[in-house]
Amino acid sequence: MPSASKIHRKLLVDRSDSDTSLCSQSIYQQSSHSVQSLELKSLSEGRSLNEEEVILEKNNIEAKQALDNICKKIKAKPRLYIEISNNCYFFFNLIENNTNISIVNILLCLKKIRLKTTFSELSDQFGISASYAGKIFRKCIPMISDVLETLIVKPDKIKIKRSLPIAFRHHYNKVNCIIDRFEIEIEKPSKSVNQALTWSEYKKGNTIKYLISSTPNG
Template structure:
């Protein structure tokens, strides 16, 4: 037997424990597959699962290099989509890649060796479930808000609005409702509430970018969460003092110079302290938008998932290190 023939017999022998299958040119149904490389995290994880399944976890790189596994050890007798389908771990990884990196469905499908339709189904199946799970944490938003830090400045919540760009709608009414003069782009607008402790505790549904801060606050259900003696810290654009008063709450904003030649020393100091606290809402929104899907232009086909996306991203932001310095 020549060296070439010996090498072929070695390569075409199944390395699974207890399997004696070898290459046979007369058997057209049995195929042999090499163990995945470690060039990408996905392939490295796939290699680990393969080695565990064939009980070869202790093999070194040289032993793995020329090893093959026969198709008898695969569901459907083929090396397709990691033994027939993506694992739950792969589903989670695909979702996190979509949120953190803002990749297109086509890009993610290529990386996982599946179709775009598969990735779309994963996102549409899991994002609403994750969103609903995380949204239950907002049921205890009041307890989170009433932490005594900065109690003299903001006992309850710091609020602000932010916008996410979307593709231009074809419908003229939708195009007009979503056009933002501030962004000079079609956007979806969200009201974000933050506790003084540094956690996102309120997230409104998405509104067209044309909506005012006052309207989105009134119609988002935010007032329904307020209690008597609550204090809300916002910027000057939130002209909601009367609406909060009806709920027994107080609006805290920096003092205006309108109608005054000069602010008093006390007003200057109060405005400075309020601004030092309010800056945290801008910081938490900045961290929230490190999920790149929130800074990309969202396709119209995915706009209906945006409410779920922002809640999941907010929940993941909350488990990061707190942005508010501890005293």
Template sequence: MKKLAVSLKKIRLNNSFHELADDFGIDRTDLSKIFLKNVPIIASVMRPFIVTLNEEIIERTLPIAFRHRFNKVTCIIDCLEIEVQKPSKVLNEALTYSENKKAHTIKYLISCTPDGLINYISSGYGGRTTDTSIVETSDFSKCLLPNMTVMADRGFKYVDVYLQKMGVLLVRPASVESAAKLSKAKTKENKQIDSLRIHVERVIGRLREFNMLKPHACLNPCLVEVLDDIVTIACALINIQDSLDK
């Protein structure tokens, strides 16, 4: 139980191993080994709490805001970026540098149901990778079935072609082209989509409550090797909390 408590406290509060060693009476060097060894084990136990998309259940629990115009939406996607220390290898340095964040990051694709349950989390990608590339190269498509609808933001501009091949519809705000102006109807639709995407943003907000997953956590390279498992644990813990949609 002590090993479990140490690992979960590190993920939640991101205390230094020196502080944790004092709190739990464990040698500091042993503590880091315990953490790196036990996080994958905890993740394997928690992974079943990442839900599977079930259209019948989604339809039954669909929030009222979706029911009029977007009642076919089965999941909402977005990306989570976590800052890490500058890698020592030049290739890793180039792959992890995010122009958007102006820092070295690891990026994850997250998908949640309209009522806020996480149904998918990708493996980590270097911050340089585009949102569209992650959708296309990850195994996210295995979650989807024909006639499903995915909601996303403008950053997933070219994903619709990829999803259409599987018979899946992408709903996202329309982009404003240069020298063009959106109609009133399109502007209204954009605002509706943005207001509904708040559900996945709230999920990401909950993930940010884990100090190891804060935007500027700047994780040590030795912790990056288990970051996929850390994110999985955090997602599973969120799913067993109170629902986002009251």
């Protein structure tokens, strides 16, 4: 008959073996569950990445189509969109060469000036965000102005008199230039001094004033 100590030792060994097997089984189940969850997570992430790539590609295609459409419209009717005739398209190359501004950005700026197009509309037409359209406009306008102002030449009195229109020659043969005032509405300035300086009774709002001078023959 086995002693009590031997029986106790055997029970401990059997219990230890069963605990080990249960523990290993539990660890295996946990690891298998974690592997499955990782696989599912990677699959879902892969799908979401693919979906994002498809959406981005679709947005890029739509943006390119919008840009092509507006460029074709401007080229077909430049007078309507940017107030420039077809025979003056060389100005774009002149501006581009002197400023490194792309022709697309030049068109965006000129269209904004000509038609007072909102940046939200420009974003749809040129396939960019409204904030980026605003950045382009604010950055490019001073550079375009620097190039175009060199084209403004005041002729001398002899040349003006030679080119004086017939309607001026009898009664207004001493006219050298015709002046006009031009106003553009702006947002109300925050400072009261600037509000007073920019106020226009004619427009009933805050404006920037321009003085325009032109020769009699235009």
